[in-house]
Amino acid sequence: METKYTEQFKDLGFTDNEIRIYLTLLRTGEMNAYGVSEKTGLHRGYVYDALKRMQEKNIVTITHKGKKKFFRAIKPDQLFELMQVKLENLRDIVPDLNKQVATEKEDTEVGIYTGKDAFKTMVVHVLESRKAPEKEPLLGVGINEAEFEEKIPIIAQKYFNMIKEKGLHDKLIIQTGTKPYPQAKNTEYRSLPYEYVSSSAIAVWSDRVAILTSGTPTTYISIKNQKIADTFRKQLTPLWKMAKHVKKT
Known part of the structure; x- marks a missing residue:
């Protein structure tokens, strides 16, 4: 597996399979699950599971051509904006969450x-x-x-x-x-x-x-x-x- 970007992607919550699939789609373009499996060397079952999760995370988009589904990775700029939105959403609730933190009884x-x-x-x-x-x-x-x-x-x-x-x-x-x-x-x-x-x-x-x-x-x-x-x-x-x-x- 390619390791150049592994650490950064894992910090964003990507699994090993998701990293491999995202980079493959990014470089290759639109592909169906069979093509992704062939290109990455991953079992098709693992590919389907990963693509489903990535769709739920809005990391990939789907196009229907006849009865087949084709997947495309979002562009790096879009991925960055997506992560920024998530960070801003978290920042909005931090003050309220801080109020709910239990008072520490121990100083250790x-x-x-x-x-x-x-x-x-x-x-x-x-x-x-x-x-x-x-x-x-x-x-x-x-x-x-x-x-x-x-x-x-x-x-x-x-x-x-x-x-x-x-x-x-x-x-x-x-x-x-x-x-x-x-x-x-x-x-x-x-x-x-x-x-x-x-x-x-x-x-x-x-x-x-x-x-x-x-x-x-x-x-x-x-x-x-x-x-x-x-x-x-x-x-x-x-x-x-x-x-x-x-x-x-």
Whole structure:
């Protein structure tokens, strides 16, 4: 399957089959279900199911020619406008929905996310929660920014652009021998030997703590609590002070 646009389409709610069918129709033009099946290599039953969903989402249009149905993908500009309308409809009801949010009895929020999207979820949470100005930079240990760039390139680039635009800074402790990531212009690096750098990545900022475990499956633990964040920060600060400065090349 083509992967060039997969991440963007999935963020819009497309399934793998819907992505394949939409791009096929976009490039080929009007086709019946049999033609779509032949062109994509998908079983006709899967094609029918996907086309039905796409019709309900107004992603494809139908033309009847005799007894046959022919399908056509809406143009990219129309798709963009469709998503904008949905976003505006959601924005209209957000104030009312906010009034219905239950009052939190606890001042601690904990979330656990497991699987292939754990990396992505963590970076998205950091993107959404960091505001300028910050009292202190994000402080982290064991974070491999090059791995983020490899696994989630689009969101990783958004993150680097965001902290640059907002004037935010990161302070990361990396394992001795690890090279700083060149795209991270607003990141200061220091290094420690292997025994001081956990196999789990930890980041602390504001009232948040993020813990990302390695292995299979990857697990991301999100904690929102000022006291817990301060505790992690106090534990990481001595490591930062003893770590060696790393020059960017």
